[in-house]
Amino acid sequence: MFSNSDKKEPCCIKLGRPKDKHKQAAILEAAAKLIVEKGFDNTSMDLVAKEAGVSKQTVYSHFKNKETLFKEAVGYYSDTVLEFDSIISCEHTSVEEELTMFATAFVNLTMSPPSMAVCKLITGPSKDAKKLAKIFYEAGPMVCKKNLTQLLDAWKNKGKLNINNTHLAVSQFISLLLGEDHYLTTLGLKTTTTDKEKAEHVKNSVAAFLKIYS
Numbered sequence: 001m002f003s004n005s006d007k008k009e010p011c012c013i014k015l016g017r018p019k020d021k022h023k024q025a026a027i028l029e030a031a032a033k034l035i036v037e038k039g040f041d042n043t044s045m046d047l048v049a050k051e052a053g054v055s056k057q058t059v060y061s062h063f064k065n066k067e068t069l070f071k072e073a074v075g076y077y078s079d080t081v082l083e084f085d086s087i088i089s090c091e092h093t094s095v096e097e098e099l100t101m102f103a104t105a106f107v108n109l110t111m112s113p114p115s116m117a118v119c120k121l122i123t124g125p126s127k128d129a130k131k132l133a134k135i136f137y138e139a140g141p142m143v144c145k146k147n148l149t150q151l152l153d154a155w156k157n158k159g160k161l162n163i164n165n166t167h168l169a170v171s172q173f174i175s176l177l178l179g180e181d182h183y184l185t186t187l188g189l190k191t192t193t194t195d196k197e198k199a200e201h202v203k204n205s206v207a208a209f210l211k212i213y214s
Helices: 010-015 021-038 045-052 056-062 066-082 084-088 095-110 113-122 129-139 141-157 166-186 195-213
Strands: none
Touching (some): 021 045, 021 066, 045 056, 045 066, 066 095, 066 113, 066 129, 084 095, 095 195, 113 129, 166 195
């Protein structure tokens, strides 16, 4: 039993143990997998807990609701594929090399089956489609654009890029990278894009961008 001096304030008891980062990652991976396979409406917190091998209580201790879980899963998947931190940490690379690294990761991300599945999800018949589209945009594309802005501004400040409007430059580069293959795949008119095709597309997109802003 606690003595009077040992008793903790209720607020301290409520805090509990620090969140387990490994469990958090397992939950996000499980959520991403299930939402892609079953759709948002058919993915419950119970199913996520079962897939992740944790209790439902553990899921709720990390994420207050399914919308929050979806947002964090989108961000987690994007960060895992894009690995932006490893791109901006390359101090001895050229503008072309860094843009190529970013572009390659971006194309691999946007052309991946999970990303395509989410695109169909947020444009599909779900009653929450519009809300999910907003969550997806804020957690994925918006963050990606912010990272690209940071990258372009860094090279602009070094005098390696001649950019007057970074926002416009970011939009133009993203548009170049999405390209026809992404459009056709989104429409279901193309099922696969080879690594060779992706590499060629990235090379041409970077070259076109640098021709404008170098």
